[in-house]
Amino acid sequence: MRLGALVALLWLLTASGAPPAVAATSPAWGVVDSTCAPDRLARRVPGVDVAVVEAHWDRLEPVAGVVDTAYAAGLRDTVTRCLDAGVRVVLGSGLQYPPAWVRALPGAALRDQARRSPTNGAVDTVFSGAVAVAGDAYLRRLMTVVPAARLVGVRVGTSTAGELGYPGPEASGAAFDSWWAFGDAPQRGVGLAPGQSVSPLPGWVPGQPTWQGRAVSVEAARAWFRWYSGAVVRAVADRAAALRAAGYRGPVHVPAAGRGVLPADLEAAVQVRLATAVRDGALRRGLDYVGGFPALASAVPGAVVDITGIDDATAVRARGLNPPADRCTSGDAAALLRGSAALDTWPNQRVTAAAAHRAGLALVGENPGPPAPQTGGTDRSDSERDQLRRAPGYARACGLAAFLFAFEDDLYTTRSGLTPGDYAAVVGG
Known part of the structure; x- marks a missing residue:
């Protein structure tokens, strides 16, 4: 096992006393978007002792270099309440919520091949030196606000x-149309983030047969x-380095959606x-999980892959096949390397888990949440009740160190019809 995977598992194993052989089939249990509210902690399901608490960059630092002390105190209190109640906390960094002043920084705007910028407020978190x-x-400020050593x-x-x-396609309104590496930083090196490099084919747009008057080879593509x-992995590695420089020594969780591009599909695309x-x-x-996860494991010691769609719509589809293809098996990593034709029938969770295991990365995961696009689910997903029923079994089969139910509100409010007792039945089953 790689060092990163070992480190990531230790916090689970030391708390439970379970040997590694048990950890592969008995995940820890937790919730996503936890409020750590006292009344909820009082009703906490025994055994559900991991909480994901989300920070918000725009709330902590609404003005450049100025911390909102009221928000900082509230976030600290939230995290501390969970910790003092014996709940282990994974902190969402909140980098996906940049303040308005960050969007106004030079070079912050993402650009696609048509020089369009996203319509959803995304900034260039990969290539922009100013954003980096x-x-x-x-992140350095955030680590001083929360009890970082206890995370x-x-x-x-x-x-x-x-x-x-x-x-993704929602950022430009054109399905699968935009390549987001056409700003001045990735194309000309102007304001390029440290650790990144300029395009190996400046000015070339994928799909064009020539570049600077010469045919584009398969190898060049x-x-x-x-x-x-590789640039997105390097960006994560650089943010992880900032956390380390701030004194944080624990695992870095990297949420991973979908399944990434399959090796055969990538080869067909470059052709x-x-x-x-x-x-x-x-x-x-x-998203090239097969190629990128080994680089992630090397660049970010303690990296943990968080599968964000356990029992998503692709699992529903794979479950309906004859024979079903929805569950992870011990031979999946080898099948992934062989490029088996069966890979296209696998659900996202199975492909991503195989790629992570192959790279020696630890895994956690969460269900997509209510079947609505804004939560990660779709109209083809299982109901949230069925996600709670099925996803833990998938988590066990795929060797996840923790299963995190999305979302805490769906257990403690009436919006889903679920209750803490429903989760208790899963944990005790």
Whole structure:
């Protein structure tokens, strides 16, 4: 096991006393978007002792370099209440909520190949040096606000959802259309973030057969995509380094949506110089989990992959096949490397878990939440009640160290019809 995976598992194992063989099949239990409210802590389900608490950059630092002391005190109190109640806390870094002043920084605007900027407020968290400097300074402040030494994880992503990757099709209104590496920083090196590099084919747009009067080779297209997808991993590594510099020593959780581009699909795409799209827009999002997770493991010791869609719509579809293809198996990592034709029938969770296991990365995961696009679910997802019933079994089969139910509000309010007792039945089953 790689050091990063071992470190990530220790906080679970030391608290439970369970040996590693048990941890692979018996995940820790938690909730997403926890308020750590006293009344909820009083009704906490025994055994559900991990909480994801989300920070917000725009609330902590609404003015550059100025901390909102009231928000900081409230966040500290929230985290401390959970910790003092015996609940382990994973802190969402909140980098996906940049303040208005960050959006106004030079070079902060993302640009696609048509020079469009996102319509959803996304900034260039990957290539912009100004955004990187501001983000690192924010993380250093954040680690002074919360009891960082007591945290068992900090989430770091690059997208507006707080996940790994570039914005998806929702950012430009054109399905699977935008490649987000056409600002001055990635193309000309102007204001480029430390640790990043300029495009290996400046000015080239995927799909174009030529560059500077010469034919674009398959290898050149492959190298361009490696640069593009590798940049999001480097951005996460740089934010993780800022956390380490601030004194945080625990695991860094990297939320991962979808399944990434499959090796066979990536090869087919480079053969046509990337003039194609793949499921979920993974190509343009820069999501290459098979190729990128080993780099993540090397660059971010203590990295943990957080699968954000356990029992999503792809699992529902795979479950309906004959035979079903929804559950992880011990041979999945080998099948992933072989490029088995069966991979296309696998759900997102199975592909992502296989890629993480192959890279020696620890895993946690959460269900997508209510079947609505704004939560991560779709109209083809299981109901939230069925997610709570099925997702823990998937978590066990895929070797997750923790299952985090999304969302806490759906257990303690009437909006879903679920109650803490429903979760208790899962934990005790």
